[in-house]
Amino acid sequence: xxxxxxxxxxxxxxxxxxxxxxxxxxxxxxxxxxxxxxxxxxxxxxxxxxxxxxxxxxxxxxxxxxxxxxxxxxxxxxxxxxxxxxxxxxxxxxxxxxxxxx
Amino acid sequence: xxxxxxxxxxxxxxxxxxxxxxxxxxxxxxxxxxxxxxxxxxxxxxxxxxxxxxxxxxxxxxxxxxxxxxxxxxxxxxxxxxxxxxxxxxxxxxxxxxxxxxxxxxxxxxxxxxxxxxxxxxxxxxxxxxxxxxxxxxxxxxxxxxxxxxxxxxxxxxxxxxxxxxxxxxxxxxxxxxxxxxxxxxxxxxxxxxxxxxxxxxxxxxxxxxxxxxxxxxxxxxxxxxxxxxxxxxxxxxxxxxxxxxxxxxxxxxxxxxxxxxxxxxx
Numbered sequence: 001x002x003x004x005x006x007x008x009x010x011x012x013x014x015x016x017x018x019x020x021x022x023x024x025x026x027x028x029x030x031x032x033x034x035x036x037x038x039x040x041x042x043x044x045x046x047x048x049x050x051x052x053x054x055x056x057x058x059x060x061x062x063x064x065x066x067x068x069x070x071x072x073x074x075x076x077x078x079x080x081x082x083x084x085x086x087x088x089x090x091x092x093x094x095x096x097x098x099x100x101x102x
Numbered sequence: 103x104x105x106x107x108x109x110x111x112x113x114x115x116x117x118x119x120x121x122x123x124x125x126x127x128x129x130x131x132x133x134x135x136x137x138x139x140x141x142x143x144x145x146x147x148x149x150x151x152x153x154x155x156x157x158x159x160x161x162x163x164x165x166x167x168x169x170x171x172x173x174x175x176x177x178x179x180x181x182x183x184x185x186x187x188x189x190x191x192x193x194x195x196x197x198x199x200x201x202x203x204x205x206x207x208x209x210x211x212x213x214x215x216x217x218x219x220x221x222x223x224x225x226x227x228x229x230x231x232x233x234x235x236x237x238x239x240x241x242x243x244x245x246x247x248x249x250x251x252x253x254x255x256x257x258x259x260x261x262x263x264x265x266x267x268x269x270x271x272x273x274x275x276x277x278x279x280x281x282x283x284x285x286x287x288x289x290x291x292x293x294x295x296x297x298x299x300x301x302x303x304x305x306x307x308x309x310x311x312x313x314x315x316x317x318x319x320x321x322x323x324x325x326x327x328x329x330x331x332x333x334x335x336x337x338x339x340x341x342x343x344x345x346x347x348x349x350x351x352x353x354x355x356x357x358x359x360x361x362x363x364x365x366x367x368x369x
Contacts, residue, residue, distance in 0.1 A: 002186055026151070027148055027151075027152055028151060028152040028155045031152065031165075032155075037164070037165055037168035038149060038152050038153075038165050038166075038168055038169050038172060039165075039167075039168025039169055039170070039171035039172040039175070040168070040172075042145075042148070042149070042169075042172045042176070043172050043175035043176050043179060046141075046176055046179065047179050050179070050183060068151060068154055068155075069147050069148075069150045069151040069154065070147060070151065071148075071151050072144065072147070072148045072151075
């Protein structure tokens with residue numbers, strides 16, 4: 001599988017994952033944190049998952065008990081972690097949480 | 103009048119606002135129906151969770167509307183991935199096809215050169231045989247009974263030479279037929295390969311410039327995938343094991359028979 005297209009928004013998504021590489025994020029959380037519409041975030045997540053940079057699984061809750069649909073949680077893979085770091089380093093983008101925001 | 107108009111506008115606004123959740127749901131379902139079947143359930147649940155988490159119904163509609171774009175982008179990405187995979191498969195097939203072409207050409211050249219050298223050697227052997235027969239006839243002239251035997255042997259040798267001629271012709275014909283069949287298969291494979299390459303290039307062009315509906319393009323890509331799978335089988339048969347070939351089996355049978363005749367003569 002070739003590397004996915006790295007648009008500006010894709011890099012933003014990757015940087016978000018690199019801030020907390022072990023954290024599992026739902027599509028809705030990513031939209032909220034980046035302030036983008038679903039139409040932007042979901043195709044990126046699916047593309048990164050097809051390239052095996054991300055892996056995803058359903059949240060372990062019962063939708064009836066939780067009173068809401070399950071979330072699909074995404075996490076960086078080892079490949080994704082290395083590739084994302086390379087991609088951001090290549091562009092000179094600082095990875096991880098910015099001191100300003102921490 | 104103004105009072106009535108304001109009441110009417112208020113009613114319409116309230117009605118519209120009340121319909122917004124339904125519209126958002128309808129847009130979401132429309133987007134879900136546009137992604138490929140295997141992703142539908144996942145997208146439905148994931149997108150529902152996202153829309154439910156949004157506080158405002160207007161924002162929800164805007165976000166649901168953006169899902170139509172998401173479905174389009176996801177379809178385009180899937181088509182792109184499929185085309186990339188098909189490209190690799192086509193390159194591999196093209197390599198195999200070229201290798202097969204080379205093999206058949208080499209086999210054809212080998213056949214003609216073998217045939218030529220065999221015929222030359224055979225003509226020399228025939229000439230030597232005739233000369234030695236003549237010498238034997240001369241030598242056996244004083245002994246009539248021996249001469250009779252020599253003449254009988256000459257007849258047998260002539261018959262054997264004729265049989266060899268016939269068997270060579272038959273073998274050559276069968277080999278030519280077999281090579282011809284492989285050449286036809288190679289040519290047919292090449293035509294299909296070219297057609298598929300053109301279809302691939304056109305699908306890629308359509309995808310690049312979004313010239314056709316992605317759903318239609320997805321079906322074209324699926325069609326292309328089927329054709330490539332068929333071609334993979336055809337190209338595999340292009341190079342089918344010659345041992346399975348009927349003419350070659352016939353050729354082996356004749357060679358065996360010829361060897362037996364040779365052995366019998368030696369005995």
